[in-house]
Amino acid sequence: MSLRALLDARCAAAPDAIAVEPAGRPGEGTTWTALREQARAVAAALVRDGVAPGERVVLVARNDVSYFPILFGGGLAAAVLTPLNWRLATDELISMIDDSGTTVVLVDEPVAAALADVLSGRRVVVLGDVPVDGDASWRSFTDWVGPAQDPERPVAPEDVAFQLYTSGTTGRPKGAMFANGTNLAVLVDEIATAWGFRDGDVSLVAMPLFHMGGLAWALAGMARGARAVVVADFVPAAVLDAIEAHGVTTAFCVPTMLAALCAVPGVDSRPLGLRQMIYSGSPIGEDALKRAMVALRCDFVQIYGLTEATGAFAQLSAAEHREGGAALTSAGRPYPWVEVAIVDPETGDEVPDGAIGEIRTRSVQNMVGYWRRPEETAAALNPAGWLRTGDLGRLDDTGRIHLVDRAGDRIVTGGENVYPAEVERVLAQHADVAEVAVIGVPDERWGEAVKAVIVPAGAAPDPADVLAFARARLAGFQSPKSVDVVDTLPRTATGKVIKPTLREPYWRGHDRRIH
Incomplete structure (x- = not known):
């Protein structure tokens, strides 16, 4: 072909x-x-x-x-x-x-x-x-x-x-x-x-x-x-x-x-x-x-996948949509030629049946690799051919995939991927921003909206000014829709911002941490 x-x-x-x-x-x-x-x-x-x-x-x-x-x-x-x-x-x-x-x-x-x-x-x-x-x-x-x-x-x-x-x-x-x-x-x-x-x-x-x-x-x-x-x-x-x-x-x-x-x-x-x-x-x-x-x-047919897997590698059929019930909360089953494993994100070991872990996939659909990026290719696609999706989920006893959260910090807003590191890099240039963390929060229209959580450099900045600063330097879908000002950001002992803790108040009451 x-x-x-x-x-x-x-x-x-x-x-x-x-x-x-x-x-x-x-x-x-x-x-x-x-x-x-x-x-x-x-x-x-x-x-x-x-x-x-x-x-x-x-x-x-x-x-x-x-x-x-x-x-x-x-x-x-x-x-x-x-x-x-x-x-x-x-x-x-x-x-x-x-x-x-x-x-x-x-x-x-x-x-x-x-x-x-x-x-x-x-x-x-x-x-x-x-x-x-x-x-x-x-x-x-x-x-x-x-x-x-x-x-x-x-x-x-x-x-x-x-x-x-x-x-x-x-x-x-x-x-x-x-x-x-x-x-x-x-x-x-x-x-x-x-x-x-x-x-x-x-x-x-x-x-x-x-x-x-x-x-x-x-x-x-x-x-x-x-x-x-x-x-x-x-x-x-x-x-x-x-x-x-x-x-x-x-x-x-x-x-x-x-x-x-x-x-x-x-x-x-x-x-x-x-x-x-x-x-x-x-x-x-x-x-x-x-x-x-x-x-x-x-x-209606739902498909689930990612760019690096040539798009969709799992599907929820029209018949399952008509039946309704628990199937509608799933992302469907992998295609017959696709393998899916649920693994511990740190060790890569498969988790017990029904447990939550990172979704990985192996098939002829997986990309060749990243252009001129051998190290990043190796991080995404291991020698055995398993591709990391960056999504957390589980398999039920019928083989359907259920998405629960993201292993990384990726935000999906209106079908567009937004990576907080890109937005944080821009907002950190604002004179009134000492520290910034960007997260996805629930949004009725877009599924998720981009939110910036800021520690001010002095007096609290005007959120409207921060939003305008971002819009002038980022694509519209990347720009934060809201700004919160806080005294400190939650961090690990090594200084890394704990994004799940930061997201928790906004996602409380939702059964999954992605929309």
């Missing part, structure tokens, strides 16, 4: 079928044959510009149908597409771009303006056909691509198909690598089958395509003959309109997106035509889940 093989297979099976379509514009889709021609033009441009096999090609852009010619064009050129989260602060984006070693960066117009002064020395391609003034190394996408010529570069099963950046447990951005013959193959075959894709499905691609959730969902569906309807911005009422207008049959959302869709007036009486809704990203409250099932009137 490779991106080239997937593209060729779909062109052979259904050359005139629509592969991708922009949400809200039915009838303006791109056929598989046209997508292959566009991908060949991208591949030819990459080769012309000296991109070598295995070289990373960075994309920083909002969801758009242009993502797919770039993804497949990279595959034809044996290059590695590396999409980045456009919502990150400029310093973070530059850190990842530098780490990737890329010589070509593709950006959309809003990102281009933000990065204009910091991308010197690289070929920069601005998506669209707008004229690009100034530096000769900057071109519009329309001017950059050339004739549709396939460079016919070979790829091997062990070659990396794509690379996604994830902060991981340390908060330091790392490029997780995914290979053709393992990760991509299991995604478009086994996982796509588990997700219930059918030839002729219309799939809503609303998750960000720089995340594993968006990329994996789109590729799995397209490989199975589903038409991908790409949502640029998640506006709930507009998304419901798109589901109707395009005849969407299957979709993937995180719980906050589900809640937003269900809050649109009249949603429960609209002729949506959905067959199934898959959700993931964070646990969902049972009442909220039941409301969504009533409002959207389709089968």
Whole structure:
């Protein structure tokens, strides 16, 4: 399996079928044959510009149908597409771009303006056909691509198909690598089958395509003959309109997106035509889940996983959702080809049946490793092939996984990972902050909200000033939503902040310490 093989297979099976379509514009889709021609033009441009096999090609852009010619064009050129989260602060984006070693960066117009002064020395391609003034190394996408010529570069099963950046447990951005013959193959075959894709499905691609959730969902569906309807911005009422207008049959959302869709007036009486809704990203409250099932009137399937495991490795079926009961509080069972172990986080030894420990997983889905990070790869993925998830949980006697807490300090807010170390590093620069600890607290809308707990350097700082300071330097989802000022932070004998103690008052009364 490779991106080239997937593209060729779909062109052979259904050359005139629509592969991708922009949400809200039915009838303006791109056929598989046209997508292959566009991908060949991208591949030819990459080769012309000296991109070598295995070289990373960075994309920083909002969801758009242009993502797919770039993804497949990279595959034809044996290059590695590396999409980045456009919502990150400029310093973070530059850190990842530098780490990737890329010589070509593709950006959309809003990102281009933000990065204009910091991308010197690289070929920069601005998506669209707008004229690009100034530096000769900057071109519009329309001017950059050339004739549709396939460079016919070979790829091997062990070659990396794509690379996604994830902060991981340390908060330091790392490029997780995914290979053709393992990760991509299991995604478009086994996982796509588990997700219930059918030839002729219309799939809503609303998750960000720089995340594993968006990329994996789109590729799995397209490989199975589903038409991908790409949502640029998640506006709930507009998304419901798109589901109707395009005849969407299957979709993937995180719980906050589900809640937003269900809050649109009249949603429960609209002729949506959905067959199934898959959700993931964070646990969902049972009442909220039941409301969504009533409002959207389709089968629901929960998936659980993480980027480094090519996304989902466990699933709670539609039948279990219909049955209700205790199953609804679980994250489902591992796929048949996936091993799961519950271990002591410190020793790595398996805990007794039913006991709580760290969830680890082993399968062909596990990433190749982190790009240029051998030590951090070894910390996440041991020689026996077991991947640390950073989640604490247990297995019940039916084999279902139940999430309880996080082994690390990671916060999941609205489906986005936030690592406290990144936020703490920024807030520590504030003149009125002597010490700071960042935690996740329960939030009705986002599942968890980011809270900063501060020891002042002198007089207590104005929380509004601290929040504004953070917003100016961090992405919106990373920025604290609230600030508490305290005299001291709880610490171990060695001086480490005890985050569980800090979180306890906010989570009291909840049966699990994650949402």
